[in-house]
Amino acid sequence: MLKNEMMEMLRQARKNGWLMEPQAKALFASAALPVPRFAWARNLPESLQCAAVIGYPLVAKVVSPAVIHKSEAGGVAVGIADNRQLQQFYEKVSGLNGFAGLLLEEMVSGTELIVGAKIDNQFGLVILLGIGGTSVEIYGDVAIRMAPLTPADVHSMLHELKGGRLLSGYRGKEAINKEELARVLVAFAGLVQDLVPYIESIDLNPLLCSGEGCVIADARIMLGDVFMKTGEADPSFSG
Amino acid sequence: MNLSPLFNPQSVAVIGVSASNDRHPANVIFFKNLLRYPVKTYAVNVKGGAIDGEQVFPSVGAIPDKIDLAVIAVRAEYVSAVLEQCIAAAVKSAIVISGGFAEVGHDDLQASLVKLAAAAAFPFVGPNCLGIYSPGVVDTFFLPTERMVQPAAGDVAVVSQSGGILVDLLVKFAREGVGISSAISIGNKASIRELQLLEFLDDDPRTGVMVFYVEGFAKNEGRAFVQRAARCRKPVIVLKAGKTSEGGRAVSSHTASLAGDYAVFASVLAQHGIIEAHDELELVSYCEALSCYPDTVIKGRVGIISGSGGHGAMAVDACVLGGLSVPHFSEAVQQSLRNRLSESIRAIASVANPVDLTGSAVENDFIAAVEAFCEIEDIDSILLLLLPYLPGITADLGARLSKVYRRHGKPLIAYVPHVEKYRMLIEGFELNRVPVASSIESAVHMTQVLRRCRLC
Numbered sequence: 184m185l186k187n188e189m190m191e192m193l194r195q196a197r198k199n200g201w202l203m204e205p206q207a208k209a210l211f212a213s214a215a216l217p218v219p220r221f222a223w224a225r226n227l228p229e230s231l232q233c234a235a236v237i238g239y240p241l242v243a244k245v246v247s248p249a250v251i252h253k254s255e256a257g258g259v260a261v262g263i264a265d266n267r268q269l270q271q272f273y274e275k276v277s278g279l280n281g282f283a284g285l286l287l288e289e290m291v292s293g294t295e296l297i298v299g300a301k302i303d304n305q306f307g308l309v310i311l312l313g314i315g316g317t318s319v320e321i322y323g324d325v326a327i328r329m330a331p332l333t334p335a336d337v338h339s340m341l342h343e344l345k346g347g348r349l350l351s352g353y354r355g356k357e358a359i360n361k362e363e364l365a366r367v368l369v370a371f372a373g374l375v376q377d378l379v380p381y382i383e384s385i386d387l388n389p390l391l392c393s394g395e396g397c398v399i400a401d402a403r404i405m406l407g408d409v410f411m412k413t414g415e416a417d418p419s420f421s422g
Numbered sequence: 423m424n425l426s427p428l429f430n431p432q433s434v435a436v437i438g439v440s441a442s443n444d445r446h447p448a449n450v451i452f453f454k455n456l457l458r459y460p461v462k463t464y465a466v467n468v469k470g471g472a473i474d475g476e477q478v479f480p481s482v483g484a485i486p487d488k489i490d491l492a493v494i495a496v497r498a499e500y501v502s503a504v505l506e507q508c509i510a511a512a513v514k515s516a517i518v519i520s521g522g523f524a525e526v527g528h529d530d531l532q533a534s535l536v537k538l539a540a541a542a543a544f545p546f547v548g549p550n551c552l553g554i555y556s557p558g559v560v561d562t563f564f565l566p567t568e569r570m571v572q573p574a575a576g577d578v579a580v581v582s583q584s585g586g587i588l589v590d591l592l593v594k595f596a597r598e599g600v601g602i603s604s605a606i607s608i609g610n611k612a613s614i615r616e617l618q619l620l621e622f623l624d625d626d627p628r629t630g631v632m633v634f635y636v637e638g639f640a641k642n643e644g645r646a647f648v649q650r651a652a653r654c655r656k657p658v659i660v661l662k663a664g665k666t667s668e669g670g671r672a673v674s675s676h677t678a679s680l681a682g683d684y685a686v687f688a689s690v691l692a693q694h695g696i697i698e699a700h701d702e703l704e705l706v707s708y709c710e711a712l713s714c715y716p717d718t719v720i721k722g723r724v725g726i727i728s729g730s731g732g733h734g735a736m737a738v739d740a741c742v743l744g745g746l747s748v749p750h751f752s753e754a755v756q757q758s759l760r761n762r763l764s765e766s767i768r769a770i771a772s773v774a775n776p777v778d779l780t781g782s783a784v785e786n787d788f789i790a791a792v793e794a795f796c797e798i799e800d801i802d803s804i805l806l807l808l809l810p811y812l813p814g815i816t817a818d819l820g821a822r823l824s825k826v827y828r829r830h831g832k833p834l835i836a837y838v839p840h841v842e843k844y845r846m847l848i849e850g851f852e853l854n855r856v857p858v859a860s861s862i863e864s865a866v867h868m869t870q871v872l873r874r875c876r877l878c
Contacts, residue, residue, distance in 0.1 A: 329645065
């Protein structure tokens with residue numbers, strides 16, 4: 184069952200057709216999925232205030248319903264070190280189409296994974312896992328499973344990835360915490376199962392994983408046609 | 423819904439036979455069942471009369487017998503009325519051969535059939551299909567008997583959305599000696615669909631292996647199918663068409679583009695332990711192997727025996743590329759193997775894995791090598807590449823080797839070139855339920871499928 188506050192978040196995003204990053208992260212935080220400490224600042228004074236709470240260095244990203252691909256639009260700055268840099272970034276992106284403030288968040292590190300959820304016409308909810316960057320983009324190295332997922336499913340997905348060894352401490356690199364990844368993916372799949380009548384797909388890109396755990400570093404939730412048009416759950420998924 | 427009357431009818435009414443057109447599908451179906459099958463067969467046409475001296479009943483209700491199966495081959499606009507008559511006459515099931523429904527945009531005609539049948543819990547296959555062919559029981563395919571290539575009775579059931587593909591598969595099954603329990607063309611699958619057939623065939627004592635040719639599932643239909651298939655004890659094989667039709671569609675997210683329709687299809691099948699055959703050749707090989715060894719699950723460690731070093735080397739390549747292993751034998755194992763061979767080849771045979779018995783080997787050497795392989799724990803299946811032109815081999819080899827299998831239970835797969843000249847040798851294997859492939863690649867496919875593991 185979705186919490187009332189989650190339903191409210193979905194309704195607020197309806198007019199845009201998708202949940203912008205701070206909206207998506209608020210939804211995941213509400214479901215106790217790991218997200219970085221973040222704040223959505225609507226103007227410059229708020230941005231400086233939030234930055235003081237989160238602490239430098241930090242990540243700043245533009246928030247705009249018109250900007251789906253933030254990096255391509257120059258809307259992402261990593262490692263902002265002080266008020267001056269933050270102000271410069273603010274001034275640079277505040278002119279972007281649909282500007283609705285800045286997302287400010289703590290810096291997180293780890294290996295980039297991509298996690299996705301999609302409502303497949305024939306099979307319903309499926310979950311995708313891949314290793315971020317070239318592995319996914321060039322080689323299409325992904326593992327797909329029909330939800331619901333078990334921890335064993337997640338381990339078999341990792342085993343199936345051709346680049347799976349990269350996550351197990353390849354050439355001295357820190358191995359990721361696979362148990363924690365399995366826990367997060369199973370919880371994610373559980374949340375998305377409840378979201379099925381409202382959404383089309385979800386990207387967690389990247390999910391950053393380290394020896395300690397995983398954090399959703401960026402997220403986008405695309406709403407389903409029926410919900411967008413009617414504000415109601417898609418009845419064809421009621422069964 | 424009870425599907426049994428469709429598959430095991432005692433009586434069939436063929437509705438729509440023509441007094442003027444011998445080649446009418448209904449006439450073909452009527453006469454082939456009347457003359458060649460044990461089922462009681464009745465002809466129906468609203469005009470009554472007789473054809474070739476056989477009485478034609480004016481309606482299904484006029485037949486003085488209980489009818490298990492009505493085969494309906496009248497024009498689309500009359501099918502509803504005929505279906506109603508069948509239900510009223512307590513007919514137990516129907517196959518609607520007629521086309522002219524959803525496939526040409528007449529969704530309303532099709533919907534009226536579904537509504538009628540659902541209200542009466544009346545099972546029907548089709549419309550726009552060939553129906554059911556069950557060797558020795560019934561055959562509703564409207565193809566003249568002399569033009570059909572019919573596989574022997576066996577335990578493979580084939581369900582197909584396409585009648586054409588189904589008939590073609592039967593040709594290939596016949597050629598490779600794969601026997602079938604039934605072949606079902608479901609056409610527009612308006613009422614009975616893959617899921618109901620999966621449930622029925624899983625309980626059908628004649629069926630040991632289930633094959634589905636699938637073009638696509640309706641919304642969410644695939645989910646129920648794979649979940650049910652995962653609970654089947656019998657192997658389920660799917661051949662998917664339409665793997666490449668996803669290009670050019672707009673996608674809104676990374677996930678949507680990475681998880682294309684076919685990528686999802688293939689992954690979900692594997693997740694649920696369903697075997698995907700990528701083409702007809704794989705499909706036939708999988709069926710033959712699983713039909714012979716329905717309960718054997720191997721790890722994929724292969725021992726190879728041939729009479730030619732080249733064949734052994736080719737087979738090793740095909741095995742390794744296919745994810746199987748060909749373990750090396752220890753000195754001790756090699757020595758004991760060598761000691762069992764006839765003296766004339768002991769010095770020239772190569773007894774590592776692959777084993778090359780050379781062209782001088784006689785039949786007993788092949789038997790001895792297979793016996794020895796059965797006792798080697800490092801391997802769990804045996805690939806035997808046979809060159810029938812070796813002078814030391816007789817047509818009894820297959821039968822003799824099958825006795826070795828029965829003693830030890832380690833699956834044996836043979837390769838023999840499939841030409842008429844070697845027919846007796848091939849039959850020796852087939853009759854004794856040892857799968858015999860027509861190419862090395864196909865023999866390797868047969869071995870691969872015996873792993874039957876999920877996502878390997």
